[in-house]
Amino acid sequence: xxxxxxxxxxxxxxxxxxxxxxxxxxxxxxxxxxxxxxxxxxxxxxxxxxxxxxxxxxxxxxxxxxxxxxxxxxxxxxxxxxxxxxxxxxxxxxxxxxxxxxxxxxxxxxxxxxxxxxxxxxxxxxxxxxxxxxxxxxxxxxxxxxxxxxxxxxxxxxxxxxxxxxxxxxxxxxxxxxxxxxxxxxxxxxxxxxxxxxxxxxxxxxxxxxxxxxxxxxxxxxxxxxxxxxxxxxxxxxxxxxxxxxxxxxxxxxxxxxxxxxxxxxxxx
DNA sequence: AGTACGTCCTGATCGC
DNA sequence: TGCGATCAGGACGTAC
Numbered sequence: 001x002x003x004x005x006x007x008x009x010x011x012x013x014x015x016x017x018x019x020x021x022x023x024x025x026x027x028x029x030x031x032x033x034x035x036x037x038x039x040x041x042x043x044x045x046x047x048x049x050x051x052x053x054x055x056x057x058x059x060x061x062x063x064x065x066x067x068x069x070x071x072x073x074x075x076x077x078x079x080x081x082x083x084x085x086x087x088x089x090x091x092x093x094x095x096x097x098x099x100x101x102x103x104x105x106x107x108x109x110x111x112x113x114x115x116x117x118x119x120x121x122x123x124x125x126x127x128x129x130x131x132x133x134x135x136x137x138x139x140x141x142x143x144x145x146x147x148x149x150x151x152x153x154x155x156x157x158x159x160x161x162x163x164x165x166x167x168x169x170x171x172x173x174x175x176x177x178x179x180x181x182x183x184x185x186x187x188x189x190x191x192x193x194x195x196x197x198x199x200x201x202x203x204x205x206x207x208x209x210x211x212x213x214x215x216x217x218x219x220x221x222x223x224x225x226x227x228x229x230x231x232x233x234x235x236x237x238x239x240x241x242x243x244x245x246x247x248x249x250x251x252x253x254x255x256x257x258x259x260x261x262x263x264x265x266x267x268x269x
Numbered sequence: 270a271g272t273a274c275g276t277c278c279t280g281a282t283c284g285c
Numbered sequence: 286t287g288c289g290a291t292c293a294g295g296a297c298g299t300a301c
Binding site: 076077078093110111112113114151152153157256257258 | 271272273274275277278279280
């Protein structure tokens with residue numbers, strides 16, 4: 001479930017922990033079957049000795065900039081990161097451990113094993129096909145309108161397409177559509193420019209508020225709490241039949257490729 | 270080309 | 286109360 005706000009919170013967490021300047025001394029990659037924790041070639045062994053120069057983000061993709069190449073981290077649906085000191089126990093679902101030269105380690109914890117770590121030559125190898133970052137300054141309303149207008153599928157499906165716009169997932173897409181008063185079922189190309197501009201603003205607002213919320217509710221050890229806390233960050237309940245926060249009408253549910261959308265059939269058209 | 274859907278994985282939740 | 290069935294979904298691969 002980590003979407004842009006959660007990944008951005010992890011990025012800030014790593015920076016607060018002072019990982020920049022550290023070198024990797026080794027990697028314990030996964031349990032058998034955690035193939036997604038490597039790049040399928042040399043794996044992550046090549047990380048050893050490389051120095052962390054910075055931590056960037058594009059959409060849901062975390063990019064650890066190295067003195068040579070980059071380490072791409074993607075949290076999948078249930079992944080998270082933790083910087084641990086020698087006395088700390090491993091987290092329950094840690095499957096990849098990155099050891100640092102100051103004795104600490106970065107754990108990639110993921111119950112569903114969908115998180116991935118990939119060593120690449122350049123950030124563009126990881127982000128080349130992605131759309132603009134939804135929280136970035138280059139994400140303009142003009143570009144958003146232009147790209148969305150080209151799509152004939154439902155606006156909800158378009159928001160989830162990382163090649164159009166990077167960073168928005170199922171949860172915040174629903175919230176932004178609710179805030180903009182647009183039905184998730186509406187064909188993207190048949191959404192007026194004015195409404196798309198409203199949606200563009202709603203996306204930025206929803207993501208900003210969520211990021212701020214997470215930053216204000218950190219765990220005791222400084223980690224962002226990023227799983228299963230959506231209810232507190234958003235107005236729209238994720239429950240079919242629950243009353244719309246605005247008009248009290250029962251919410252509807254619809255599926256887009258296996259992902260459930262919740263929306264108010266009265267407020268969202 | 271553009272679009273739609275199945276697959277991976279396992280903890281949490283639902284329903285009988 | 287217990288247990289099997291279903292749900293959750295990000296990204297990729299495949300199929301229309």
